[in-house]
Amino acid sequence: MIGGEPYTLGLFDTAGQEDYDRLRPLSYPQTDVFLVCFSVVSPSSFENVREKWVPEISHHCPRTPFLLVGTQVDLRDDSNTVEKLAKNKQRPLSPESGDKLARDLRAVKYVECSALTQRGLKNVFDEAILAALEPPETKPKKRCSLL
Numbered sequence: 250m251i252g253g254e255p256y257t258l259g260l261f262d263t264a265g266q267e268d269y270d271r272l273r274p275l276s277y278p279q280t281d282v283f284l285v286c287f288s289v290v291s292p293s294s295f296e297n298v299r300e301k302w303v304p305e306i307s308h309h310c311p312r313t314p315f316l317l318v319g320t321q322v323d324l325r326d327d328s329n330t331v332e333k334l335a336k337n338k339q340r341p342l343s344p345e346s347g348d349k350l351a352r353d354l355r356a357v358k359y360v361e362c363s364a365l366t367q368r369g370l371k372n373v374f375d376e377a378i379l380a381a382l383e384p385p386e387t388k389p390k391k392r393c394s395l396l
Contacts, residue, residue, distance in 0.1 A: 256378050265297075274309045281381035282357075284373065285313035289342045289361065290324045290334065295350070303354045313323055314380045317356040319347045323363040 252255075261280075262271045285302050287294040289294050298317065306315060324330040325341040344361060351359035357380040362369035 251375060251378050251382075258374060258378070270311060274305070275358045277306065277309045277313075280310055280313050281309070282377050283313060284377055285315050285318050285341075285356070286316050286318040288321045288324075289347070290327075292334075295342050295346070298350060299340065301355065302333050303356075307348045315393055316373070316376055316380055317351040317354070317359045319344070319361040321361070321363060321365075322361045322368060323366045324390050 263269070263275050263276055265326075283306050283379065284297055285306070287298050298364065303315070309396050319342065344359075347359040347361065357374075358376055360369060360376050362373045364370065
């Protein structure tokens with residue numbers, strides 16, 4: 250419910266494997282909003298947002314808004330997870346890193362959640378509905394007329 254109004258979401262979780270690169274975009278038409286997700290404990294998934302996912306959706310659906318979603322926030326402070334990352338000279342991604350990437354890529358917003366604890370989960374979908382209802386304004390193209 251947003252503003253007292255019920256909304257129904259249809260979710261499509263697309264395969265990220267390279268084998269599906271040609272098939273995946275077939276599910277993109279008529280998409281109202283994308284949720285571009287990465288794990289806050291997987292620096293490689295964070296890099297894939299910039300290198301793969303946002304370029305792909307921007308190519309196929311340039312006017313469709315997207316949210317950047319940091320997942321698995323319950324593991325950010327998990328000692329075993331932090332230790333495994335440290336062995337590779339890595340660490341969990343901070344909320345500030347997500348905010349910065351969202352701004353850089355012009356996402357509607359950055360949100361975080363944990364499916365395990367349900368923390369932030371409702372907010373992700375509420376923000377997705379709001380983004381779909383109020384798509385970002387497109388700037389009018391500047392035109393030059395030569396006479």
